[in-house]
Amino acid sequence: GIGTNGEVGGAFVNRASFNFFAGYAKGVKGVELGVGVNIIRRDVKGVQFAGLTNLTGRNTSGVQFAGALNHTMRSLDGLQIAGFGNTVWDTLNGVQIAGGANIVKGGMRGTQISGAANITTQACDGAQISGGFNVTVKDVRKVQVAGGVNYGRQVSGAQVAGGINVVIGAVGGGQVAGGINYARQVTGGQVAGGLNVAIDTVVGGQVGVLNFAR
Numbered sequence: 001g002i003g004t005n006g007e008v009g010g011a012f013v014n015r016a017s018f019n020f021f022a023g024y025a026k027g028v029k030g031v032e033l034g035v036g037v038n039i040i041r042r043d044v045k046g047v048q049f050a051g052l053t054n055l056t057g058r059n060t061s062g063v064q065f066a067g068a069l070n071h072t073m074r075s076l077d078g079l080q081i082a083g084f085g086n087t088v089w090d091t092l093n094g095v096q097i098a099g100g101a102n103i104v105k106g107g108m109r110g111t112q113i114s115g116a117a118n119i120t121t122q123a124c125d126g127a128q129i130s131g132g133f134n135v136t137v138k139d140v141r142k143v144q145v146a147g148g149v150n151y152g153r154q155v156s157g158a159q160v161a162g163g164i165n166v167v168i169g170a171v172g173g174g175q176v177a178g179g180i181n182y183a184r185q186v187t188g189g190q191v192a193g194g195l196n197v198a199i200d201t202v203v204g205g206q207v208g209v210l211n212f213a214r
Contacts, residue, residue: 044072075106091122124152143173158188174204181208 015030017023022037027045032038034050044060054064056072063079064070070080070087077093080086086096091106101117109125112118116132125141128134133149143157144150150159151166158173159165165175167183174188175181181190182197189204190196196206198213206213 186213 013027019034024039027042030046032048037053038050040056047063048054050066053069059074060072060076066082068084075090076088081097084100087103092104092108094110096102097113099115102112104120107122108120111127114130118128118134120136123138124136129145131147134144136152139154140152141156146161148163154169156172159175162178164180165177170185171183175190177192180195181192185200186198186202190206192208196208196211202213
């Protein structure tokens with residue numbers, strides 16, 4: 001590729017750089033602009049703009065904008081915006097916005113907004129908003145809003161879905177769904193166009209075609 005550092009780019013920490021096809025550097029402390037792909041071997045502290053993809057080998061503190069994909073191998077503190085997807089392989093403190101999917105393999109504190117899917121493999125201390133589905137493998141401490149499906153182990157806040165809400169444990173702020181609500185224990189009630197299920201107890205009532213609670 002063609003970049004401002006040429007063939008020895010992997011040895012430099014850039015304060016300002018421009019890459020035409022693809023750029024490769026040790027780190028960024030400033031601004032990086034790329035028509036194609038920006039590849040950083042270690043940390044980014046600043047702003048990256050890429051026509052296609054930003055790839056960071058360690059941590060990102062700042063902002064990543066990409067036409068297709070942003071990927072940070074460790075933690076991100078800041079903002080990712082991508083036309084297709086954003087991935088963080090450790091923790092997120094900030095916001096992810098994608099036309100397709102957002103994925104965080106560690107814990108998340110902030111907000112995920114996507115056209116298709118938000119996935120967090122640990123706890124979510126914040127909000128997930130998606131046109132398709134939201135999945136948090138562990139606990140959600142605020143809210144999930146989806147056009148299709150929401151899933152969480154425990155939800156302290158609320159779930160709102162056009163289709164189905166599923167909580168394996170307790171919901172603290174209620175569930176509203178166009179189709180089905182399912183939880184073990186509910187505070188705040190369940191409202192569904194079809195079926196409400198609470199395996200244990202419901203505080204706040206159930207409104208649906210079919211309702212089940214102990």
